[in-house]
Amino acid sequence: MTTPSVGLGVLSWRGNHSLDAALATYQKADFFNLFDDCMIFLPDPDKDVKNIAAKYPLRIEEDPANLGILVGMEEIAKRLKTDYIFFTENDCPLLEPRAEAERQIKKSLSLLVSGQAKMARMRHVKKYGETFNIIDKYYRYFPKPDTMTAKLRRLFRPEKAQRLSGAAIYGCDNPAQKFPKNITNVGDGFYLVDAAVMPWTNQSVLIERNFFLDTIIPYCKSIPLGRNINGFRSIEIELNRSKFWTKSGWKIACGPGLLTHRRANDRGY
Numbered sequence: 001m002t003t004p005s006v007g008l009g010v011l012s013w014r015g016n017h018s019l020d021a022a023l024a025t026y027q028k029a030d031f032f033n034l035f036d037d038c039m040i041f042l043p044d045p046d047k048d049v050k051n052i053a054a055k056y057p058l059r060i061e062e063d064p065a066n067l068g069i070l071v072g073m074e075e076i077a078k079r080l081k082t083d084y085i086f087f088t089e090n091d092c093p094l095l096e097p098r099a100e101a102e103r104q105i106k107k108s109l110s111l112l113v114s115g116q117a118k119m120a121r122m123r124h125v126k127k128y129g130e131t132f133n134i135i136d137k138y139y140r141y142f143p144k145p146d147t148m149t150a151k152l153r154r155l156f157r158p159e160k161a162q163r164l165s166g167a168a169i170y171g172c173d174n175p176a177q178k179f180p181k182n183i184t185n186v187g188d189g190f191y192l193v194d195a196a197v198m199p200w201t202n203q204s205v206l207i208e209r210n211f212f213l214d215t216i217i218p219y220c221k222s223i224p225l226g227r228n229i230n231g232f233r234s235i236e237i238e239l240n241r242s243k244f245w246t247k248s249g250w251k252i253a254c255g256p257g258l259l260t261h262r263r264a265n266d267r268g269y
Contacts, residue, residue, distance in 0.1 A: 004113060005036040006105065006206070007082035010058065011072045012040060012090035016048040017264040019090035023056045030098045032057050034105060035086065041076045043067045049090075068232020069202055070220055077213050084109065086122065086206045092259040095124050104255045107188050108206050117192055117253035120206040125170050125254065129261035134199070138167035142178075163241075166197030169254045184251075192251040200239040204259040219244050 008031075012019050025031075032038050039059045042049055044066040053060050061079050077085055086105070094101065108120035128135070141161045143150050154161040165182055168175035169191060176185040182194040200216075207216075220238035227237050239245045 004083035004109060006084045006086060007037040007039065007080035008035040008086050009076035009080055010040040010088050010090065011076060012049060013043050013066055014046060014049055015090040016052045019049060020052045021264045022090060022093040025094040027056060029094055029101065031094055031101055034102055036082050037080055039076065039080055041072055043072055069229065070233040070235050073202065073235065074217050077209055083209060084112065084206060085209050087202065088204050088259060091261055091263045092204050093262055094258055095127055095260055096258050101258050104258055107190055107255060108253050111253040112208060116251060118211065118250040120253035121201060122204040122206055122258050124257035124260050127260050128170060130263060131261060134167045135170050138164050138171045163197055166193045169193060190253060190255040193254055195248050195250040195252060196246045198252045200236055200245060202235055203261060
């Protein structure tokens, strides 16, 4: 079987300090050389972010307008021609060495190519970084040690407790033992998690390009614009808790993870 091609796609609207910090970790670990193509997409770029991008071995693509996250990711997928895309953002530094990054990417690809998973989460499960609210919600329902308050929450809100069970990947040492109905241990530190209990994320994921462009994006564009981020669609808002996602039967691959989330003195995405 031919080895599938994989591209690195970095989305960066402004955020030059965060971008520089993240890309420096990629360069130090020789991360760029794990990919067949490396591209950064800069919507509405200023001089600072363009200067940072030019320091690194990335193909630079731009658009004069701020397009939002959904269209930004769509543009990356259109401009990268690889079979699979590793999406990341300007504030996602790499924590692991090259050998471990290569191991996890290969394992994730094997699960994707074989059809066992539809997406692989690549965010670090122990050092997940900033703005990761799902773990706080998980611990309210499944604290260590357990509490009577948490037991009552699970009793009176069983559906929410069920939805949060996927976050055991980040908050439990043996998630497949704790939630065997929705989480399966597939070896090498990897699990398959039902989409019913694992939400979509834009940050640090590996996914088949055609599946993203032909299935995920059309659905997100098809539904009326409701909650949004500065007037733009985000993918996360459109998919999460939608029956399209939660009833899909898809599996999400989750390994130990490679990247964290860390902003450096500026905002952006």
